[in-house]
Amino acid sequence: MYASRVKGRQMLLENPARDSRAKKELEEKRAKQRVHKEKKIAKVMGKREAKERGIWHFDKSQAKFELFVPLHRLWMGYMSELLGLQQPPASGHPSAQAMPSSSSMHPKLVKADFHGSIITVCQSKNSCLLGLSGIVIHETENAFKVVTMKDAVKLIPKENSIFSFVVPLYSTLPPSHKQNEPLPIPDLEGTKKTVLQVPHIEFELHGNQFRFRSAERSGRKFKHKESIEL
Structure with a gap:
């Protein structure tokens, strides 16, 4: 018995030492303090501080669609730079060559x-x-807050919803704009055109697969999933 089961083998005669609960709690507390200190150095505002300062408090009397068109125009410029869109042709007619590759657009859009x-x-x-549409003024993990064309603020849950959104087919930035330069501020008295009134590309967005905050999505690796039937 000794030769077949015990000889030449290591045997533990007592249970291995474990960290006490107090030690684990102390380590977790120190980790939270380090994260808080790093955020303070980086001047990152937390949820509690933002709520206390009323950062996300929105006066519904200012819910005017026209007031947020400049924000939308700024987003169009952001998409133009992010997707590397071409300048519109001199003829003004859309061409098939201007269509970007969908395989290169999807990883950037998510x-x-x-x-x-x-x-x-x-x-x-x-x-x-169904059919509710508007400019996104705040995105959370589980919902979009939009201002509709009827000057109403609506909170739309992502869960069990499928959205459509469009991006411009051509760049809305001036030809002189260079990569990594600050985006030009839209002219408040200039054009009021939205992306729906120019040549554009339409995409579908499945809310069940998009339930993350925008800051979390930027560093997240998305995997291909089959569409979920509602």
């Missing part, structure tokens, strides 16, 4: 910032939301 975009509810289990 990590993009949607504040300022125009989204529309295509499918939803809540029939009252």
Whole structure:
């Protein structure tokens, strides 16, 4: 018995030492303090501080669609730079050569910032939301807050909803704009055109697969998934 089962083998005669609960709690507390210190150095505002200062408090009397068109125009410029869109042709007629590759656009779009975009509810289990459209003024983990063309603020849940959004086919930036330069501020008295009034490309967005904050999406690796039927 000794020769077959015990000889030449290591045996533990007592349970290995474990960290005490107090030690684990102390390590977790120190880790939180380090994160808080790093955020303070980087001047990052936390959720509690933002709530106390009323950062996300929105006066509904200022919910005017026209007031947010400049934000939307800024988003169009951001998309033009992010996707590397071409300048519009001199003839003014769209061409097939201007269509960017979808395989190169999708990885960028899932990590993009949607504040300022125009989204529309295509499918939803809540029939009252169908067709609802507006400019995104705030995105959270589970919802989009939009200002509609009827000057109303609506909170649209991402869960069990499919959205459509469009990006411009051609760059809306001036030809003199260079990569990594600050985006030009839209002229408040200039054009009021939205992306829906220019040549554009339409995409679908499945809310169930998009339930992340915009800051989290930028560093997240997305995997291909089959579409989920509602």
